[in-house]
Amino acid sequence: MEKLIELKNINKVFKSHKLISVKKDDFVAVDNVSLDIKKNTVFGLVGESGCGKTTLARSVMFLDPPTSGEILFDGKDIASLSGKELKLYRSRMQIVFQDPNSALNPKMSIYRCMKEGLVNRRYPKDKIDTRIKELLDLVGISSSYVNRYPHEFSGGQKQRIVIARALSMEPEFLVLDEPVSNLDVSIQAQIINLLLDLKDEFSLTYLFISHDLNLVSYLSDEVAVMYKGQVVETAETEKIMKGPLHPYTLKLFSSAPGKNSVELFEADESYREGLPEGYTYFPPEPDSSLQLIDIGEGHSIGCYALNG
Amino acid sequence: MGKLTGPMYGILRGNMEFLLFLFRRFLRLLLTILIISTIIFFVIRVIPGDPALVVAGIDASDEDIQAIRARLGTDVPVAVQYGRWLADIVRFDFGESMISGASVNKLIMERFPLTLTLAILGIVLGIIVAIPLGVLSAVHRWSFWDYFGMVYSQMGMAIPSFWLGMILLLVFAVKIPLFPLFGSDSLKNLILPAIALGFARAAVILRLTRAAMVEELSKEYIITARAKGLTNRMIRYKHALRNAMIAVVTVTGIQFGYMLGGAIIVEQVFSLPGLGRLFLYAIYQRDFPLIQGGVVFIAVIFSLVNFAVDIIYSLLNPKIRIS
Amino acid sequence: MPKKRADKRAVKRADSTLEIRDLNVSFIQGEKEANALRGISLSLKRSEVHSLVGESGSGKTVTSTCVMGLLPTPPARINAGEIILGDQDLLLLEEKDRREIRGKDIAMVFQEPARYLNPTLKVGDQITEMLILHLGMEKTEAVERALEILDLVGLKGGKRILDSYPHELSGGMKQRIMIAIAISCNPSFLIADEPTTALDVTLQLQILNLMLSLKNRLDMGILFISHDLRVVHDISDWISVIYAGRIVESASRETLFADPKHPYTKLLFESIPDADKRGKRLQTIPGKVPDAENIPGGCAFHPRCPIAEEICRTSQPETKNLGGNHTAACHFIGKQWKN
Numbered sequence: 001m002e003k004l005i006e007l008k009n010i011n012k013v014f015k016s017h018k019l020i021s022v023k024k025d026d027f028v029a030v031d032n033v034s035l036d037i038k039k040n041t042v043f044g045l046v047g048e049s050g051c052g053k054t055t056l057a058r059s060v061m062f063l064d065p066p067t068s069g070e071i072l073f074d075g076k077d078i079a080s081l082s083g084k085e086l087k088l089y090r091s092r093m094q095i096v097f098q099d100p101n102s103a104l105n106p107k108m109s110i111y112r113c114m115k116e117g118l119v120n121r122r123y124p125k126d127k128i129d130t131r132i133k134e135l136l137d138l139v140g141i142s143s144s145y146v147n148r149y150p151h152e153f154s155g156g157q158k159q160r161i162v163i164a165r166a167l168s169m170e171p172e173f174l175v176l177d178e179p180v181s182n183l184d185v186s187i188q189a190q191i192i193n194l195l196l197d198l199k200d201e202f203s204l205t206y207l208f209i210s211h212d213l214n215l216v217s218y219l220s221d222e223v224a225v226m227y228k229g230q231v232v233e234t235a236e237t238e239k240i241m242k243g244p245l246h247p248y249t250l251k252l253f254s255s256a257p258g259k260n261s262v263e264l265f266e267a268d269e270s271y272r273e274g275l276p277e278g279y280t281y282f283p284p285e286p287d288s289s290l291q292l293i294d295i296g297e298g299h300s301i302g303c304y305a306l307n308g
Numbered sequence: 309m310g311k312l313t314g315p316m317y318g319i320l321r322g323n324m325e326f327l328l329f330l331f332r333r334f335l336r337l338l339l340t341i342l343i344i345s346t347i348i349f350f351v352i353r354v355i356p357g358d359p360a361l362v363v364a365g366i367d368a369s370d371e372d373i374q375a376i377r378a379r380l381g382t383d384v385p386v387a388v389q390y391g392r393w394l395a396d397i398v399r400f401d402f403g404e405s406m407i408s409g410a411s412v413n414k415l416i417m418e419r420f421p422l423t424l425t426l427a428i429l430g431i432v433l434g435i436i437v438a439i440p441l442g443v444l445s446a447v448h449r450w451s452f453w454d455y456f457g458m459v460y461s462q463m464g465m466a467i468p469s470f471w472l473g474m475i476l477l478l479v480f481a482v483k484i485p486l487f488p489l490f491g492s493d494s495l496k497n498l499i500l501p502a503i504a505l506g507f508a509r510a511a512v513i514l515r516l517t518r519a520a521m522v523e524e525l526s527k528e529y530i531i532t533a534r535a536k537g538l539t540n541r542m543i544r545y546k547h548a549l550r551n552a553m554i555a556v557v558t559v560t561g562i563q564f565g566y567m568l569g570g571a572i573i574v575e576q577v578f579s580l581p582g583l584g585r586l587f588l589y590a591i592y593q594r595d596f597p598l599i600q601g602g603v604v605f606i607a608v609i610f611s612l613v614n615f616a617v618d619i620i621y622s623l624l625n626p627k628i629r630i631s
Numbered sequence: 632m633p634k635k636r637a638d639k640r641a642v643k644r645a646d647s648t649l650e651i652r653d654l655n656v657s658f659i660q661g662e663k664e665a666n667a668l669r670g671i672s673l674s675l676k677r678s679e680v681h682s683l684v685g686e687s688g689s690g691k692t693v694t695s696t697c698v699m700g701l702l703p704t705p706p707a708r709i710n711a712g713e714i715i716l717g718d719q720d721l722l723l724l725e726e727k728d729r730r731e732i733r734g735k736d737i738a739m740v741f742q743e744p745a746r747y748l749n750p751t752l753k754v755g756d757q758i759t760e761m762l763i764l765h766l767g768m769e770k771t772e773a774v775e776r777a778l779e780i781l782d783l784v785g786l787k788g789g790k791r792i793l794d795s796y797p798h799e800l801s802g803g804m805k806q807r808i809m810i811a812i813a814i815s816c817n818p819s820f821l822i823a824d825e826p827t828t829a830l831d832v833t834l835q836l837q838i839l840n841l842m843l844s845l846k847n848r849l850d851m852g853i854l855f856i857s858h859d860l861r862v863v864h865d866i867s868d869w870i871s872v873i874y875a876g877r878i879v880e881s882a883s884r885e886t887l888f889a890d891p892k893h894p895y896t897k898l899l900f901e902s903i904p905d906a907d908k909r910g911k912r913l914q915t916i917p918g919k920v921p922d923a924e925n926i927p928g929g930c931a932f933h934p935r936c937p938i939a940e941e942i943c944r945t946s947q948p949e950t951k952n953l954g955g956n957h958t959a960a961c962h963f964i965g966k967q968w969k970n
C-alpha cells in the first residue's frame with residue numbers, strides 16, 4: 001500500500017530557557033522516531049502518559065516543528081515547503097484533541113466556529129451555509145443547533161463538532177489525540193463508529209493516539225508502542241496483539257484491564273524473546289543507543305546491539 | 309539543636325536554587341530602581357519653572373542665576389546631567405538641599421525612623437484587626453462577624469485617613485484627652501496616627517483574608533481533611549489558613565509599601581516631623597535635589613519591601629516555581 | 632490526658648457490614664430540584680470489594696460523599712434512607728459522632744490526588760495528624776507508624792517521602808499517599824471514588840493491585856467506584872451498575888460478566904471496544920445520560936432503551952431478585968433484541 005506519511009529520525013528536544021540554570025535540563029521528548037503511515041489506514045500510537053505521543057503528533061502536524069528529522073507527506077518533505085505551500089499542506093492534515101472544551105471558543109456559536117474555517121480556505125461564500133449543514137449532518141448534529149454555543153452541548157456532541165470542523169478542511173490525514181478519553185463509555189462507541197464511517201467515506205488516514213489498548217487494538221491497522229520518547233515495537237495490530245515481544249509492550253499489555261489478573265509483567269535481565277543473536281533489550285551501557293530492527297513481515301522491535 | 313523543619317529545611321535542601329532565586333530578584337530590584345530614577349530625572353526636567361530662578365528669587369541678576377545653575381549642575385547638556393545623576397545614585401548621593409544646604413541623605417535619615425515606626429505600628433495594628441476578623445468572616449459566613457467585617461471594610465475604603473486622623477484627634481486628644489495632641493517623642497504620640505494610617509489598610513487585608521480563606525475552604529483538600537475526621541478547628545487553622553496566608557502575606561507587604569506613602573498625609577494632620585512633612589515642604593519650595601532624592605528613596609524602600617515579600621512568599625509556598 | 636486518648640484504641644469496632652438502604656438525595660437550587668440519588672441500596676461486607684459502576688453524573692460521588700457524611704446540606708437534602716454501620720444509622724448521628732467514624736472506621740480515597748492533598752503540608756504531617764487524633768499516638772510513635780504504612784502502600788524512601796510536599800511526588804506516588812492516609816487508622820471500610828481514573832494504565836494496575844493486597848491484609852471492605860466495567864473486572868467480588876441515581880443491576884462479578892440481564896448493562900458491555908470486535912461496528916447507546924434535573928419518568932433508561940414499551944414510560948420497574956442476590960430493575964428482564 002502507498003505511504004501517506006513517512007517520518008524519518010524525528011527528534012524533538014525541549015531546551016531549557018533559564019538564563020542562569022543550575023543543571024543542564026534539555027529534555028528529549030521524542031527520540032529518533034521513524035514510522036510509515038499507509039494511506040487509508042489507522043495507525044495506533046500507544047504508550048504511558050508523558051512518553052511523547054502528543055509531542056510527536058504536534059511535530060508531525062508541524063505545529064511545533066521537530067528539532068531534527070524529516071517528515072514526508074505524500075512523498076514531499078514538509079520542511080522544504082514555502083510558507084504558502086505549507087499552509088496548503090497543513091489544511092490537508094487536521095488534529096483533534098482530547099478535550100473538546102479547549103478546542104472550541106466558548107464565545108462563538110457553532111455556526112461562526114464552522115464558518116471561520118471555511119472562510120479561511122476561501123470556500124465560495126454562497127455555499128458556506130449548505131456546507132456547514134452537510135458537515136453537521138455528517139457527524140450527527142442537527143443543523144437546527146447551529147446558533148447554539150458550545151456550553152449548550154454535551155461532551156460527546158462537542159467532540160462531534162470538533163470533528164466536523166476538522167473535516168471542513170477536507171483533510172486526507174487526521175491526527176486523533178485521545179479523542180474519546182474524556183467521554184462517557186456509552187458515548188465513546190458513538191464517536192468511534194463515526195470515525196470509522198468517515199474514514200471509509202472519505203478515504204481518510206488516521207494517526208490514533210491513546211493509552212487504551214483495547215481501543216487501539218479494536219480500530220487500528222498498525223500499532224507503534226512508545227516508551228520514553230522512543231518507539232520500542234511496531235507491527236500490524238493483529239501480529240502485535242498475538243505475539244508482543246518487547247518487555248515494555250508486554251508490561252503495557254498486561255496492564256490493560258479485564259483479564260482476571262492484576263499482575264504487571266516485569267521482565268528480568270535474561271528476557272530475550274524474539275531477539276536475533278547479538279542483541280539485548282536492556283542497554284548494555286548507559287549511553288547505548290536503541291535500534292529498531294525488523295524481525296520480519298514489518299514487525300520491528302527496539303533493542304541494543306551487544307558489543308558495539 | 310533538633311532537626312531542621314519548615315522553611316529552613318527547604319532553604320537548605322534547595323540551597324543553590326534558592327540563592328539563584330535571591331540573586332534574580334535582586335537584579336530585578338536594581339532594575340526597578342534604575343527605571344524609577346530615570347523617570348524621576350526626566351519628569352523633573354519637564355516640569356515648568358527653572359529651579360535656579362526659584363532659588364535665586366525674583367530680583368536676582370543674570371550672573372547670580374548662572375552661578376546657581378552651575379551649583380545645581382543644570383548648566384550642562386541634559387545627557388551629561390543624566391550621567392552624573394546615575395553616578396550619584398550608584399554612590400547613593402543626592403547632593404544638598406537647595407534650601408537648607410544640608411545633605412539630602414542626612415535630612416532623610418533624620419526623619420525616616422519616625423515614619424518607619426509609624427508605618428510598622430500601622431501595619432501591626434492593621435494585621436491584628438484584619439486577619440482574625442477576615443478568618444472569622446470566612447469561617448462563619450453571613451454571621452455577625454461577617455457583617456461587621458463587611459461594614460468595616462466598606463468604611464475603611466471610604467473614609468480618608470486624614471479625616472479619620474482629625475476625628476481621632478478631636479475625640480481622643482481634645483474631648484477625652486487620652487492621647488497627647490502634639491509631640492513625637494513617645495510611642496503614645498504615634499498610636500492615633502497609626503490607627504488613622506492602619507484603618508484603611510486593614511480593610512484591604514481583611515477583604516483579602518476573607519476571600520482567600522473562603523477560596524481555600526472550598527478546595528478539594530479540605531474535603532480530604534473532613535474525610536479524615538479532623539475537627540473543624542484543625543481543618544480551618546491547620547489546613548486552610550496555612551494556604552490562605554500565602555496570598556495574605558503578599559498583599560500585606562504591598563500594603564506596607566502604600567503605608568509609607570500614606571504617612572505623608574497623616575504626618576501632616578498630626579504635625580509629626582517625619583519623611584512626609586519633609587517631602588511636602590520640599591515640593592512647596594521646589595527643592596529639587598530633595599524631591600529627587602526622596603522619590604528614589606521611597607522607590608528603594610518599596611522595592612526592598614517587595615523583595616522581602618517575595619522571599620517570605622517563597623518560604624511559605626513550597627510549590628513556588630523558582631524561575 | 633494521654634490516658635483517655637489511648638483508650639480509643641481499645642474500642643475498635645468489629646462491624647462486619649456497611650449497608651446503604653434506599654438512599655434518596657436531592658440538590659435544591661432555587662426553584663429546581665436535582666434528584667441525584669433515587670433509592671440506592673448497597674451492601675458492603677468486610678474483606679470484599681463491591682464495585683459501583685456508572686457513567687458520569689449517575690450519582691457515584693454523591694453516594695460516596697453521603698456515606699462519608701460529607702455532603703453539603705444545603706444544597707443537598709437527604710430525603711430518605713439509612714446508612715447502617717454495625718447497629719447504628721449513621722444518618723441519625725450527631726456531627727461529632729459522625730466525625731469520630733470518618734477516617735477511623737470508614738475512610739475515603741479520591742479521584743485526583745493532586746487536588747485532594749494539602750499543597751503546603753508535608754505528606755508526613757498529613758498522615759500522622761490522623762494517627763495522633765484518632766489513635767491518640769505521640770508524634771514519634773505516629774511517625775514510626777507512618778513509615779510502616781508507607782511500606783504497606785509500596786512507597787520506598789521512608790523518611791524522605793514523609794518530608795516531601797505533594798508536588799514533589801509523581802501522580803502514582805500521590806495516589807499511594809492518599810491510600811496511606813486512608814488506611815492509616817485501619818478502617819473497616821474504604822470508599823475509593825475513581826482512584827485510578829487520573830492515572831495511566833500501568834499505574835492504574837499497580838494501584839488496583841495495591842488495593843487488593845491491602846484488602847486482604849487489613850481485612851477491609853472496599854467500595855470501589857469506577858466508570859469503566861473493565862477496570863473493576865479484575866478486582867471485584869460484587870458489582871452494582873448505577874444509572875441516573877438508581878442501581879439498575881447488581882450481581883457477583885462472575886454472574887454479571889457472564890450473564891448481564893439489564894439492557895443498560897448489556898449495552899455497556901457491547902459498546903466496549905476490544906480486539907475481538909475488530910471489523911464489526913460497536914454497539915452504541917443512543918442519546919446521553921440524563922441530568923439529575925430532568926430524569927425521564929417511568930424507567931429512566933427508556934429513551935435510550937432498544938426494548939422499551941409503553942409501560943416503561945409510565946411505571947418505574949421494581950428491583951427484582953433473580954436468584955443468588957442477582958438483582959435487576961427492568962420490566963422486561965432478559966428480553967432479547969436485534970440490532
Ligand SMILES: Nc1ncnc2c1ncn2[C@@H]1O[C@H](COP(=O)(O)OP(=O)(O)OP(=O)(O)O)[C@@H](O)[C@H]1O
Nearest residue numbers: 014027029047048049050051052053054055056211
Ligand atoms: N513545551 C514543553 N516544554 C518542555 N517539556 C515539554 C513540553 N511539552 C511536552 N514536554 C514534555 O515532553 C514529554 C512528552 O509529553 P507529551 O505531551 O508528548 O506526552 P504524551 O505521551 O502525549 O502524554 P499523555 O498521555 O499524558 O497525553 C513530557 O515529559 C512533557 O513533560
Ligand SMILES: Nc1ncnc2c1ncn2[C@@H]1O[C@H](COP(=O)(O)OP(=O)(O)O)[C@@H](O)[C@H]1O
Nearest residue numbers: 658665667686687688689690691692693922923
Ligand atoms: N453540589 C451539587 N449541586 C447540584 N447538583 C449536584 C451537586 N453534586 C452533584 N450534583 C448532581 O448529582 C448528580 C450525580 O453527581 P455525581 O455523584 O457527582 O456523579 P458521578 O457519578 O459522576 O460521581 C449529577 O447529575 C450532578 O449534576
Ligand code: SF4
Nearest residue numbers: 930933936943961962
Ligand atoms: S424497564 Fe423498559 S426501558 Fe427500562 S430498561 Fe427495562 S425495558 Fe428498557
Ligand SMILES: [Mg+2]
Nearest residue numbers: 053054055177
Ligand atoms: Mg498527550
Ligand SMILES: [Mg+2]
Nearest residue numbers: 691692824825
Ligand atoms: Mg464522580
